[in-house]
Amino acid sequence: GAVVSQHPSRVICKSGTSVKIECRSLDFQATTMFWYRQFPKQSLMLMATSNEGSKATYEQGVEKDKFLINHASLTLSTLTVTSAHPEDSSFYICSAEAQRGSVDTQYFGPGTRLTVL
């Protein structure tokens, strides 16, 4: 099946610093990637939809200046958490949309655990 990787898998940073998370589709091209946030014991919350070559579409309540998304190529999307604070600590998951015939399916990355001290 399709493989999506994320890097890093874990990151610990000081409050006020910025952290970049990469999402790559390894064996397919993805014009659309998605970024989710998952809180403990809760479901995935869609943060934004990332389209290659255009601006990301953010969900209501998600600060686009804080969570910068860049989808520079068909296999790479990055999420940068700017000026991170402890409340940004979470599990961030990306997914990439692969088109199989006329049907699209999302494939998920393994997630990135962000801890902000």
Add this chain to the structure above:
Amino acid sequence: AQSVSQHNHHVILSEAASLELGCNYSYGGTVNLFWYVQYPGQHLQLLLKYFSGDPLVKGIKGFEAEFIKSKFSFNLRKPSVQWSDTAEYFCAVTTNAGKSTFGDGTTLTVKP
């Protein structure tokens, strides 16, 4: 806006018991329906999906789900669970606009 409701937060079964996890959604238009599984320490994987056609969908590892349009439901079933089915299960809905919404998840614990 669409929403997804999973009725069972934690289900505990013995091996060989039958499983049914409930999923209901609310959305007025056409939807695509998914069940994802997350095994301990692993990332989300697609279990099965429904886009159109036969409302009874068969997925991997003996799982199946039935789309009942009149009830806005897409319940997941397995006739006989195994210890290795212990995981978190998420129901998700995607609209034609491509927006996905996930349920809160159901933790399944299978006792050996």
